[in-house]
Amino acid sequence: MTDLNALFRQRIGLPEEVEITFDLLDQILVSAAKTIPFENFCIVKHRPYPISRESLIRKILIHQEGGLCYELNMLLNFFLIEHGFHMTPMRGIVFNHETQTYLPIGRTHVTLLMTHEHQSYVIDTGFGGNLPLTPVPLTGETVTSGNGEFRITPGDGEHGNYVLEMKMKHKHTDWRIGYAFDTQQLITNLSELNTVQQIISEHPDSRFNRYPLITRRTDQGQITLTGTSFTQWEDGIMTKEPIDRIRFEKLLSLHFGLVY
Known part of the structure; x- marks a missing residue:
């Protein structure tokens, strides 16, 4: 099996001897945001592929490409699980601020739920330029990073039981909805990621199947x-x-x- 730990550390510039702890997550998230771009090239080129641990390692760590949320967050998910963290991927639905509605494409944002010392957090390295760059607790507490302020508030039930809100540095003066998610609807099978990929590839309202896009911190x-x-x-x-x-x-x- 390919050495995910060594390859991931190499990609983000993290020495092998450094212990992966909760306190180190901010550094990992910032380093990943700077070195692994958010990009949609496979979607625009109509080259979807079966999502698996090995295919993600090959694409992002060996071929040095980037990816979308279901790729970037799942790779981080596998890495953190190897280091003893309790991780569960889940699907969210992104809010469109131009229309003031949730995207009709549905639950196509893949993010991560982490449980650490009896506290739950959202970890996200696949939300384009709106990355929290730090674990966001489900308590409603506001956390701050180099990218702005973030918090999680109760959802409306229809779109999810929680909402990630953000106030991006230099961009927002008030709180804005990022996406809603439901902690009762977790991803339990990798086949769901292939479903997400197919929707993003084919749905007429998808924002990622029209033109190439790549971004990094x-x-x-x-x-x-x-x-x-x-x-x-x-x-x-x-x-x-x-x-x-x-x-x-x-x-x-x-x-x-x-x-x-």
């Missing part, structure tokens, strides 16, 4: 590249550059080390 903020633009956030200041296909390829190689 940087020391100064965040960079996002699409087929038509390159956006940088540096210390709260945003710059956006329109680009063509040639420029896209150059920026993809320069900032992400990938070829489309």
